[in-house]
Amino acid sequence: MKYIYIKTWGCQMNEYDSSMIANLLEKEKKYLLTSLIEKANILILNTCSIREKAQEKLFHQLGRWRKIKNKNPEIIIAVGGCVAVQEGKNIFKRANYVDIIFGTQTLHKLPKMISEIEKNKKHTIDISFPKLEKFKYASKPIKTKYTEMVSIMEGCNKHCSFCIVPYTRGHELSRPCNDILFEISSLAKQGVREINLLGQNVNAYKSLTFDGRICSFSKLIRLVAKIDGIDRIRFITSHPVEFTDDIIEVYKDTPKLVSFLHLPVQSGSNKILKSMKRLYTVEDYKLIVKKLTIVRPNIQISSDFIVGFPGESEQDFQQTMNLIKDINFDMSFSFIYSRRPKTPASKMKDNIQIEEKKKRLYILQNRINMQTMLWSRKMFGSTQSILVEGVSNKNIMELFGRTENNRIVTFKGSPKMIGKFVNLKINKIHTHSLKGTLI
Ligand code: SAH
Ligand code: F3S
Numbered sequence: 001m002k003y004i005y006i007k008t009w010g011c012q013m014n015e016y017d018s019s020m021i022a023n024l025l026e027k028e029k030k031y032l033l034t035s036l037i038e039k040a041n042i043l044i045l046n047t048c049s050i051r052e053k054a055q056e057k058l059f060h061q062l063g064r065w066r067k068i069k070n071k072n073p074e075i076i077i078a079v080g081g082c083v084a085v086q087e088g089k090n091i092f093k094r095a096n097y098v099d100i101i102f103g104t105q106t107l108h109k110l111p112k113m114i115s116e117i118e119k120n121k122k123h124t125i126d127i128s129f130p131k132l133e134k135f136k137y138a139s140k141p142i143k144t145k146y147t148e149m150v151s152i153m154e155g156c157n158k159h160c161s162f163c164i165v166p167y168t169r170g171h172e173l174s175r176p177c178n179d180i181l182f183e184i185s186s187l188a189k190q191g192v193r194e195i196n197l198l199g200q201n202v203n204a205y206k207s208l209t210f211d212g213r214i215c216s217f218s219k220l221i222r223l224v225a226k227i228d229g230i231d232r233i234r235f236i237t238s239h240p241v242e243f244t245d246d247i248i249e250v251y252k253d254t255p256k257l258v259s260f261l262h263l264p265v266q267s268g269s270n271k272i273l274k275s276m277k278r279l280y281t282v283e284d285y286k287l288i289v290k291k292l293t294i295v296r297p298n299i300q301i302s303s304d305f306i307v308g309f310p311g312e313s314e315q316d317f318q319q320t321m322n323l324i325k326d327i328n329f330d331m332s333f334s335f336i337y338s339r340r341p342k343t344p345a346s347k348m349k350d351n352i353q354i355e356e357k358k359k360r361l362y363i364l365q366n367r368i369n370m371q372t373m374l375w376s377r378k379m380f381g382s383t384q385s386i387l388v389e390g391v392s393n394k395n396i397m398e399l400f401g402r403t404e405n406n407r408i409v410t411f412k413g414s415p416k417m418i419g420k421f422v423n424l425k426i427n428k429i430h431t432h433s434l435k436g437t438l439i
Helices: 012-027 054-071 082-087 090-094 107-118 133-138 165-169 177-189 217-225 245-253 270-275 282-295 314-327 354-378
Strands: 002-008 031-033 042-047 076-081 100-102 124-126 147-151 194-198 206-208 214-216 232-236 260-262 300-302 304-307 333-336 383-391 399-402 408-411 421-429 433-438
Touching: 002 012, 012 031, 012 042, 012 076, 012 107, 012 133, 012 147, 012 194, 042 054, 042 082, 054 076, 054 082, 054 090, 076 082, 076 107, 082 090, 082 165, 100 107, 107 124, 107 133, 147 177, 177 217, 194 217, 214 217, 217 232, 217 245, 245 282, 282 314, 304 314, 304 354, 314 354, 333 354, 354 421, 383 433, 408 421
Parallel strands: 002 031, 002 042, 042 076, 076 100, 100 124, 147 194, 194 232, 260 300, 304 333, 408 433
Antiparallel strands: 206 214, 383 399, 383 421, 399 408, 421 433
């Protein structure tokens, strides 16, 4: 038996890919996943290149693994994910002790690549984009939790001017809806109660049903909602451009779809949105939220923001702050703009001082934190349905679970409740977590 250790950076998509890698290798019956790096024979790094100095971070990490390999030359090192696609063979040049380079769409080739290395091949690389092939090999679901992610589409065609994803994950491709429904039904039979539909751009989803009709994203949600045992549905990430009325309709008649939506807006300035190539205006965004609030008055919206995009003036930034107040966003993610290779924005003149960018980020995050706290406070004394996920990390006498709006709640209960929905009265509030008692 050989032990594999996987280190994952980045988004939920990468987490999902890493769990596919683990399933795939364990299926071979020769490999076992370990969380102890000292025990591992194969080290796998699943990388992310969305921001920061991704390459530097990669080579730092590889430098640490090199020391492990120096002590034990038998160890196999594999690098995958977005930086692997971006850098390709260059990784071998700078770190010749790396054995395998695989891409975001070729992780299913890992068993073959590992055995080539075991047969004394020096290096092996495959960062091609075979269409959805990985799902044929690796989608067999293995239940690990009561809430599971299911990938419904891969890649992105939007080409926002700042974003590297279309280059590292490829074109938008939707998985056949029958495969998705089969996978979710099988998870439901194993006890999964909540599904998070995953994709870079889920509302661009499109495939055919078994009888040849078009299955849009809204149709897919309705079909998932029909599966026995699945009582809560989330999705991430959707894009304002394809947030069409048929999706808003689903909120009207599908209570299993949570009243919480992550809808990245990036900026509150139309000038910046245009230069980001987001293809919508602030007014379009507000209209979507307005329509949603009509069908779901209690819906909460979260978002992603970029500050310091090339050309963002103080006034543009103020417009983002105004939008934050207007929409009353709940907990959100925000980043300083980071120049990414190959992207159109990387050629724009970056005229804002780093101190100014940091200041803007600080102001924005303070405001979001305050609003998040206010949303949480509103929940004081309310009854919330939570899916109990397990024993709390902080206190083994307590259980924890999540509310519809993604708050972790801890409470005293019986282990028999794990994997079930319970109703709690919320009686203590922190910004990102809550405490409750059973009712
Ligand atoms: N598909 C999603 C975004 C995926 S990337 C969407 O529709 O928006 C996740 C987030 O990272 C983005 O929403 C953006 O806020 C941030 N991001 C992406 N590229 C970035 C860059 N070059 N600099 C800073 N933040 C970036
Ligand atoms: Fe990136 Fe824009 Fe697609 S942020 S993932 S190019 S929608």
